Amino acid sequence: MGIFRKIGNALARFMYGRNGADHLGLFTVWTAIALDIVNMFVKNDLAYGIIGTVSGVLVFWALFRMFSKNLAKRRAENAKFLQKVWWPIKGKFHRMKDKDHKYFTCPTCRTVCRVPRGKGKIVITCPKCRGRIEGKS
Numbered sequence: 001m002g003i004f005r006k007i008g009n010a011l012a013r014f015m016y017g018r019n020g021a022d023h024l025g026l027f028t029v030w031t032a033i034a035l036d037i038v039n040m041f042v043k044n045d046l047a048y049g050i051i052g053t054v055s056g057v058l059v060f061w062a063l064f065r066m067f068s069k070n071l072a073k074r075r076a077e078n079a080k081f082l083q084k085v086w087w088p089i090k091g092k093f094h095r096m097k098d099k100d101h102k103y104f105t106c107p108t109c110r111t112v113c114r115v116p117r118g119k120g121k122i123v124i125t126c127p128k129c130r131g132r133i134e135g136k137s
């Protein structure tokens, strides 16, 4: 067995039953990297120290979560992150790129409704709470 195979196997054994890299973990690491990049341009000593500390804590937290064996808790954290941060951001990007539809947010229940563009003034009935949304598409 080659040395790389051996290392790979040992790593797989070590990671067995641990959380590994999930969305929240990757996001945390990327945020830390972004902070480090920002820090290269920071001239103020105090700001540099604060940003550096935050970045370090994020990396530490990401590693802790990766190697954690409390899967239920880690998965719950990740699910919460996906729901509160990841999907809304992803949805926003998607909507920005979508030139064929216009998106309306229901003022009552915050449900997002999609309608085709260029229909003029329209009234939409919210599919969730039956409230009326008026707008120009």
Ligand SMILES: [Zn+2]
Residues within 6 Å of the ligand: 106, 107, 108, 109, 110, 111, 126, 127, 128, 129, 130, 131
């Ligand atoms: Zn509604």
